[in-house]
Amino acid sequence: MTLSGPFAPDVPTEIQRAIAAVEPPDPQWAARASERHSRLTMPSGSLGRLLDVGRQLAAIQRTVEPVTDPALVAIFAGDHGVAAEGVSAYPSEVTGQMVLNYLRGGAAVNVFARRVGATVRVVDLGLASAPDGLHDHSHLIRHPMALGTRNFLHEPAMTREFAFAAFAVGLRLAERWTSVDGARVIALGEMGIANTTSASALVAGLLGAASDRVVGRGTGVDDPGLARKRNVIAQALKNHGDRITDEWDWISRVGGFEIIGLAGLAVGAARRRAVVILDGLISTTAGLIATRLCPPVRGSLISASLSPEPAHRIALDAMDLRPLLDLNLRLGEGTGATLAIPLIACSAGLLRDMATFDSAGVSGPSA
Amino acid sequence: MTLSGPFAPDVPTEIQRAIAAVEPPDPQWAARASERHSRLTMPSGSLGRLLDVGRQLAAIQRTVEPVTDPALVAIFAGDHGVAAEGVSAYPSEVTGQMVLNYLRGGAAVNVFARRVGATVRVVDLGLASAPDGLHDHSHLIRHPMALGTRNFLHEPAMTREFAFAAFAVGLRLAERWTSVDGARVIALGEMGIANTTSASALVAGLLGAASDRVVGRGTGVDDPGLARKRNVIAQALKNHGDRITDEWDWISRVGGFEIIGLAGLAVGAARRRAVVILDGLISTTAGLIATRLCPPVRGSLISASLSPEPAHRIALDAMDLRPLLDLNLRLGEGTGATLAIPLIACSAGLLRDMATFDSAGVSGPSA
Numbered sequence: 001m002t003l004s005g006p007f008a009p010d011v012p013t014e015i016q017r018a019i020a021a022v023e024p025p026d027p028q029w030a031a032r033a034s035e036r037h038s039r040l041t042m043p044s045g046s047l048g049r050l051l052d053v054g055r056q057l058a059a060i061q062r063t064v065e066p067v068t069d070p071a072l073v074a075i076f077a078g079d080h081g082v083a084a085e086g087v088s089a090y091p092s093e094v095t096g097q098m099v100l101n102y103l104r105g106g107a108a109v110n111v112f113a114r115r116v117g118a119t120v121r122v123v124d125l126g127l128a129s130a131p132d133g134l135h136d137h138s139h140l141i142r143h144p145m146a147l148g149t150r151n152f153l154h155e156p157a158m159t160r161e162f163a164f165a166a167f168a169v170g171l172r173l174a175e176r177w178t179s180v181d182g183a184r185v186i187a188l189g190e191m192g193i194a195n196t197t198s199a200s201a202l203v204a205g206l207l208g209a210a211s212d213r214v215v216g217r218g219t220g221v222d223d224p225g226l227a228r229k230r231n232v233i234a235q236a237l238k239n240h241g242d243r244i245t246d247e248w249d250w251i252s253r254v255g256g257f258e259i260i261g262l263a264g265l266a267v268g269a270a271r272r273r274a275v276v277i278l279d280g281l282i283s284t285t286a287g288l289i290a291t292r293l294c295p296p297v298r299g300s301l302i303s304a305s306l307s308p309e310p311a312h313r314i315a316l317d318a319m320d321l322r323p324l325l326d327l328n329l330r331l332g333e334g335t336g337a338t339l340a341i342p343l344i345a346c347s348a349g350l351l352r353d354m355a356t357f358d359s360a361g362v363s364g365p366s367a
Numbered sequence: 368m369t370l371s372g373p374f375a376p377d378v379p380t381e382i383q384r385a386i387a388a389v390e391p392p393d394p395q396w397a398a399r400a401s402e403r404h405s406r407l408t409m410p411s412g413s414l415g416r417l418l419d420v421g422r423q424l425a426a427i428q429r430t431v432e433p434v435t436d437p438a439l440v441a442i443f444a445g446d447h448g449v450a451a452e453g454v455s456a457y458p459s460e461v462t463g464q465m466v467l468n469y470l471r472g473g474a475a476v477n478v479f480a481r482r483v484g485a486t487v488r489v490v491d492l493g494l495a496s497a498p499d500g501l502h503d504h505s506h507l508i509r510h511p512m513a514l515g516t517r518n519f520l521h522e523p524a525m526t527r528e529f530a531f532a533a534f535a536v537g538l539r540l541a542e543r544w545t546s547v548d549g550a551r552v553i554a555l556g557e558m559g560i561a562n563t564t565s566a567s568a569l570v571a572g573l574l575g576a577a578s579d580r581v582v583g584r585g586t587g588v589d590d591p592g593l594a595r596k597r598n599v600i601a602q603a604l605k606n607h608g609d610r611i612t613d614e615w616d617w618i619s620r621v622g623g624f625e626i627i628g629l630a631g632l633a634v635g636a637a638r639r640r641a642v643v644i645l646d647g648l649i650s651t652t653a654g655l656i657a658t659r660l661c662p663p664v665r666g667s668l669i670s671a672s673l674s675p676e677p678a679h680r681i682a683l684d685a686m687d688l689r690p691l692l693d694l695n696l697r698l699g700e701g702t703g704a705t706l707a708i709p710l711i712a713c714s715a716g717l718l719r720d721m722a723t724f725d726s727a728g729v730s731g732p733s734a
Contacts, residue, residue, distance in 0.1 A: 041468055042475055043456065043586040047702065048695025089410065089732045097729040101408055106722025108409055112713050114720075131728060219410040220732070326693065327710075328415025335414065342709040343694075346479050353481075355473025361498060362464040365456045365587070 004246035006293040011248065012164050015264075018171050022271045025059030025299035033058035039356040043365075049324065053302065053347035060273050060300055061184075066348040068185045068275070071118040071341050072177055073109060073334045074265060075102055075189040076170070078257035079128035079148030081157065082236075083194035087229040089221045092148070092193045096130040098333070099191060103137045108331060109189055112338040116345075118187065123173065125166055125257035143169040145257045149198075153232050156240070156253040157198070163252035167264035174268025185275045185344060187304070188265065188283035189334020190258045194218075196309060199285040201233045201254040203311040206247065206292055207318050211237050214311035216281075219330075247292050255289075262286035267293065270300035275344065279337035280307035280330065281315070288315045302344060305329050305336025371613035373660040378615065379531050382631075385538050389638045392426030392666035400425035406723040410732075416691065420669065420714035427640050427667055428551075432719045435552045435642070435712040438485040439544055440476060440701045441632060442469055442556040443537070445624035446495035446515030448524065449603075450561035454596040456588045459515070459560045463497045465700070466558060470504045475698060476556055479705040483712075485554065490540065492533055492624035510536040512624045519568070519603050523620040530619035534631035541635025552642045552711060554671070555632065555650035556701020557625045561585075563676060566652040568600045568621035570678040573614065573659055574685050578604050581678035583648075586697075614659050622656075629653035634660065637667035642711065646704035647674035647697065648682070655682045669711060672696050672703025 006019045033055045038044060045051065057066035077099045083092045101107045102122045105114075113120045123141040127134075128148035134140065145166050149157035158166075177183045192198075196218035204214045211234040217226055240253040251260055263286040266276045270290070278284045278301055290297045303321040306312065307330050316323065324343055329336045357364055373386045400422045405411060412418065424433035444466045450459045468474045469489045472481075480487045490508040494501075495515035501507065512533050516524035525533075544550045559565075563585035571581045578601040584593055607620040618627055630653040633643045637657070645651045645668055657664045670688040673679070674697050683690065691710055696703045724731055 040475070041465065041473065042698050046586065046696070046698040047475060048697070050694060050696070091730055091733050094730050097727070098408065101722055101727045101729060104722070104727070106408060106720075106727050108407070108414060108717060108721060111716040111720045115713050115716055116709060219413065324694065327417060327691065329413070329417070330415070331409050331413040339710060339713060342483060343706060346482050346706060349478040349482055350475060353473075353478045354475055355468055355471070360464065360468045360471070360473050362468060363458055363461050366458050 008246055008248060010160060012168065014168055015164060018267055018271055019294040022267060022294050022296045024296040025056065026062055027059060029062050030055040030059040032064050033351055036064050036351055040350065040354045041357055041360050041362050047350065050343065050347040050350065053344055054351050057275060057348050058351065060275060065352045068345040068348045070181060070183050071185040072183040073113050073118050073120045073187040073189050073338050075109065075120065075122045075191060075334055076125050076258035076261045077191040078126035080192055080194035080198055080256050081149045081151035082153055082197050082232060084151050085153055085228055085232045086225055087197045087221065087232055088194045089219050089225065090193050092128050095191055095193045096127045096134055099124065099127065100131050100134045103139050107333060109333045109335050109338055112335055116338060116341045118338060118341055125169065125261045149256055152236050152254045157255055158252050160248050160252045163248055163255060163260050166257045166260040170261040170264025171268040174265050174272060178269060178272035178274050183274055185277065185341060186269045187277040187334050187337035187341060188262050188279055188286060189337060190262060190282045191333055192256055192258050195256050195259065195282050197229055197232060198254055198256040199259060199282045200311040201236055202250060202285050203288065203315050204233065204237055205250040205254060206288060207314060209314050214314060216309035251289055259286050263289035266290035267297055270297040275302060276300050277337040277340055278303045279305060279334050280332050281309040281312040282332055284312055284315045288319060291319055304340035375613055375615060377527060379535065381535055382531060385634055385638055386661040389634060389661050389663045391663040392423065393429055394426060396429050397422040397426040399431050400718060403431050403718055407717065407721045408724055408727050408729050414717065417710065417714040417717065420711055421718050424642060424715050425718065427642060433715040435715045437548060437550050438552040438708050439550040440480050440485050440487045440554040440556050440705050442476065442487065442489045442558060442701055443492050443625035443628045444558040445493040447559055447561035447565055447623050448516045448518035449520055449564050449599060451518050452520055452595055452599045453592055454564045454588065454599055455561045456586050456592065457560050459495050462558055462560045463494045463501055466491065466494065467498050467501045470506050474700060475702050476700045476705055479702055483705060483708045485705060485708055492536065492628045516623055519621045520599050524622055525619050527615050527619045530615055530622060530627050533624045533627040537628040537631025538635040541632050541639060545636060545639035545641050550641055552644065552708060553636045554644040554701050554704035554708060555629050555646055555653060556704060557629060557649045558700055559623055559625050562623050562626065562649050564596055564599060565621055565623040566626060566649045567678040568603055569617060569652050570655065570682050571600065571604055572617040572621060573655060574681060576681050581681060583676035618656055626653050630656035633657035634664055637664040642669060643667050644704040644707055645670045646672060646701050647699050648676040648679040649699055651679055651682045655686060658686055671707035
């Protein structure tokens with residue numbers, strides 16, 4: 001038998017070990033949370049999906065008093081060679097410019113993170129260009145793989161070795177953020193011009209979805225751009241499709257450094273029993289990669305926000321995830337995931353802080 | 368011509384003046400907010416409904432830098448004579464018991480309010496009974512109209528004069544909370560065993576909806592209880608329907624003190640340019656009363672959370688409101704409205720705190 005996928009011979013031991021170490025959430029703790037919910041001063045089930053989230057948190061953390069602070073928003077950034085095909089409304093320089101914007105606190109995700117009490121971390125996984133002031137910014141976490149990926153229309157976006165390296169960055173940051181910083185919730189954010197093209201190709205490749213079902217407008221590409229994007233993805237799936245031996249081949253051939261890094265972050269966070277919040281298409285694709293390599297990760301994922309990108313719904317359905325919010329958000333950068341943090345924190349708060357019928361002296365339902 | 372409705376001869380001058388003083392939001396400020404949105408560092412329109420909320424806040428407050436703090440959750444409580452018909456899963460004592468629970472900080476709404484940084488205020492508009500320790504609780508705001516309403520299956524729930532008085536309580540508290548406390552956002556919460564029966568009858572009466580379309584399970588009444596509830600509402604609509612001269616007749620004949628008080632609170636808050644967040648069926652019915660008496664109030668309302676109660680959707684449609692959240696919440700007490708506070712605060716934060724393309728040195732879309 002030939003080993004492939006997560007345990008293929010060339011997959012570094014560090015990654016194989018991390019994947020093998022992830023345990024699924026414990027359903028016994030979900031049951032204990034349900035029992036506690038039934039004693040809290042509210043009609044049975046009356047807080048709907050917040051109770052589902054509470055059970056999930058209890059099962060992840062093995063406690064009926066789950067904790068969601070500190071919460072961290074991780075923005076992984078990288079550029080994409082396929083941007084040269086005119087698949088995005090914005091030029092590649094915007095990736096680095098927005099990274100500087102995150103570091104200076106001026107982006108939407110910063111506004112939301114400040115409001116909800118989450119810390120933002122910004123990681124360079126492979127920017128193609130950097131505006132003045134970026135590289136000497138003390139808060140930028142630098143793990144650049146290259147000056148962007150290669151153009152996957154013509155060649156693999158990266159080698160398998162680069163994919164392993166990007167994944168390992170995510171694993172190691174998960175370890176640091178959960179142990180040193182004690183993060184209990186990690187929201188996945190990203191920036192990378194053209195990365196909906198890469199993510200759509202990944203969803204199509206990993207799930208065998210038809211290329212014309214996965215393509216959307218990303219940040220708002222016009223009709224000719226949308227047609228180019230559709231053609232690029234269809235052609236790339238055809239070019240690479242014959243040479244696929246396992247998930248890592250899809251990941252490296254049409255992926256992006258920031259997407260793969262986030263997949264590693266999800267696996268590393270799940271291993272450390274932190275909650276992973278998925279945002280829109282890109283981070284959900286990272287979640288899909290993580291669950292394909294390591295199915296127990298699924299139990300640590302919460303989907304925050306439904307994106308209009310068609311591939312987002314396909315990836316969610318494949319993981320049986322349903323977003324908490326449907327506000328027509330399509331910005332990415334972790335904005336939707338950050339908005340979900342208070343909902344998740346409130347779900348935990350119910351279990352930790354609510355009075356029971358007994359303790360509050362409240363009568364139950366009439367017999 | 369006979370004056371009726373908001374300006375009927377018996378309506379107290381205080382109420383008539385408040386209703387006449389409400390100005391609708393200013394669309395010029397919404398347009399200015401749109402212009403500002405277009406310069407912020409994100410693709411046009413990419414934060415969907417948060418941008419709609421931002422425009423509404425700007426139009427209400429006449430500024431492109433709207434403010435959402437302090438935020439206040441107002442829980443109005445009252446009992447309902449119709450509870451004697453067995454229309455609720457819980458006995459009437461639970462109203463007072465839960466009021467004490469709110470004052471002690473043990474209910475779901477308290478957990479949420481603490482998390483989102485909102486203050487809770489609890490008002491007795493007419494409890495039928497009080498547990499030990501309630502009446503001497505220093506934080507209870509006491510404006511009891513009576514020991515609950517009368518049973519509207521057999522007689523009017525209250526006189527028009529009582530309805531005016533309950534409405535005026537809301538008006539005055541809005542005045543105090545917006546001026547003394549400076550509240551910019553007021554979330555409407557409520558407690559009153561059997562109040563979904565009252566609210567459903569109000570929706571049917573005010574909107575002419577068929578009684579069998581408005582009835583739901585409330586806190587979880589069983590099948591026989593649901594049948595009783597349906598019969599009670601149908602019979603009450605028939606009994607009172609012939610004697611209706613204006614909105615105040617419906618309001619007083621099948622309403623509840625807490626619902627009418629919240630309607631007054633909505634009018635008073637709108638008059639002071641505060642944002643009013645509606646929760647589930649009960650507070651949305653209060654919003655419906657407010658907009659029927661005073662149409663400009665509509666512009667100050669935000670719907671937080673979709674309830675499974677069928678009358679909720681009918682009331683929302685009548686006001687052309689769409690909830691921000693759909694999490695299968697059916698608790699009431701202001702829980703859904705409180706969960707929406709961070710979304711609304713983040714919508715304001717985008718306008719106040721985000722960088723523009725120019726200020727951040729970020730390139731716009733490719734030409």
